Amino acid sequence: MFTLDPAFVATSHPLADLPLCTARLQDDGRYSWIVLIPKRAGARELEDLSSDDRTQLMAEILAAGHAVRAVGEALGRAVEKLNIGALGNVTPQLHIHVVGRRSDDPAWPGPVWGHSPGVAYRTDALALGLGAAQKAFAARLTVLS
């Protein structure tokens, strides 16, 4: 039975329930950043997913890229480059980061992971970002909720 690691609850907001993953918006208003967590109990590596799940994961990563771009557009900071990462050194539950990067963001050109503590969204920007990302997901995937 899949249960979300509490680490994600502390650092991100619920965004969309996709066929494979639960998608969350990272609570760091400096970036357009989505985290995808496959709803598969015990999965830590891509190889722990079935082949069908991996195909679906690729589709959800692509959709998350579009959603990240939509967040950037909604907040007036167009995404220049996508960064995708599956690390899990600190939180082992399998998760994939899809991060919109800009050459004026604080960590550029280095990775965002481990760079600096997140800066929480303001309420109005959070609502804009969540709305834009949800619309982008719904345009490309079956969204369960």
Next chain:
Amino acid sequence: MFTLDPAFVATSHPLADLPLCTARLQDDGRYSWIVLIPKRAGARELEDLSSDDRTQLMAEILAAGHAVRAVGEALGRAVEKLNIGALGNVTPQLHIHVVGRRSDDPAWPGPVWGHSPGVAYRTDALALGLGAAQKAFAARLTVLS
């Protein structure tokens, strides 16, 4: 027409020619680290690949994970966690890092990207690592050369 960015030539060794990607062993003897570069001219993001190419890429990422583990075994330092990343902030040609991590490696638990300059392999370790990785790829994929 695909041509490999010279940045990869300077930092890695040719490892295997796969159906989609050219695979290279990162010249950093502190990690078991493979870089996959899809042989598609102009690709910068996953969305620049066709759907069939993305399916093949997932298969090659999985195989690279096995190859990275094989490098670790051959060099007496078993991989504990895989880190997979597609960044491209510095070198825009689409490429995917598959890195074997250990809790005693220099960058743990942070990302390897941007952590510190690579430490070149010794000749004997390089030969062992390349051989182990090539054998692991050949066991799972059609290797062109």
